Amino acid sequence: MWGKILGALFGMALLKIPGLFIGLLVGHWFDKAYGGTFASRGGFNGFSRDKSEAQGIFRYNTFAVMGHIAKSNGVVTQSHIQQATVFMEQLGLTATQKQEAQAAFRHGKQADFPLLEQLAEFKSAYRTRPDMLLMFLEIQISTAYVDLNLSSAEQKILTQVASALGISGTQLEQMLGRYEAEARFTKSSSSGAADAGNRLKDAYKILGISSDSSEAELKKAYKKLMSQHHPDKLMSQGLPPELMDVAKQKTQDIQAAYELIRKQGG
Known part of the structure; x- marks a missing residue:
């Protein structure tokens, strides 16, 4: 009608x-x-439910795939369990949401976990929101690197996740390099462990540019990453509210890297 x-x-x-x-x-x-x-789907009223439903799909698949990666080497380490627990605390999940997250994590650990089917559902929910797909993959990369080492089994799953979400292998490699750089950059910011030269190198990797990039290329890369990770934009695309702090941390790292490069250039 x-x-x-x-x-x-x-x-x-x-x-x-x-x-x-x-x-x-x-x-x-x-x-x-x-x-x-x-x-x-509820006609026009269905549009108001889509965002809530998508947020639930994002939350469930986040923890389920985290569990799948944690079990990829045969045994779930204490580091993976601790990371999942800390992540739940950081997100400020309610008691009910924590139970749901724990159930999703356990489901992901099962040998018959339908990874590709779950990812297909996830991609369908966020097919018009590529930044959310990238955000999801970034969270899974952090899970794989929880013990500061990326095993072949973890690499294989990340490749499957990226492929299922329509993210190329080249882009995945860039994201892996960027994550390693962000981890070192954040650590050096708080501890002062890295020298200025290595910290600057990591800043360039975070922005995905080289040391001989022009000022225009620097600004373009910065604006692109800030737009991709902007909390308000991701929230409007269906990011669960409790993941806002994750997005904010990403923008802070990008901002700090950009400012360091500009300061060095000046």
Whole structure:
């Protein structure tokens, strides 16, 4: 019915009476072809539920795939369990949400965990939100690196995740290099362990540019990454509220790297 109503209104607005009949025909075709699916999702009211549903899918798949990566080497280490626990605390999950996250983590550890099926569902929910797909992969990369080492089994799963989400192998390698640089950069910021030269090298890797990049290239890379990880933008795309701090930390690292490079250049 919605197809006919909207078709008639738009048709009449554009082409008066002839448009009314054309709109009715197009609307009838829509109702017949897609009306059932549209209605089953609650019509226009369904749009208000989509975001909540997508957030639930993001949360569940995040912890399920974390569990799958944790078990990839045969035994779940204490580091992986601690990371998942700390992550839940950092996100400020409610008691119910923690139980759901723990159940998802256990599901991911099972030998018959349908990784590709879960990722297909996840990609379907976020198919128009590429920044969210990248955010998801970044979280899984942090899981794989929890013991400061990336095993072949963990690498294989990350490759499967990236491929299922439509992220190229080249882009995955860049993300892995960027994560390692961010980890060193953040650590050196708090401990002063790295010398200025190595810290600057990591800053360039975080922004994905080389030391001979121009000022224009630096600004372009900075703006692109800030846009990709901006908390408000990700929130509007379906990022669960409790993951806002993760996004904020990413933007802080990007900002710090950018400022260091500009300071060095000046």
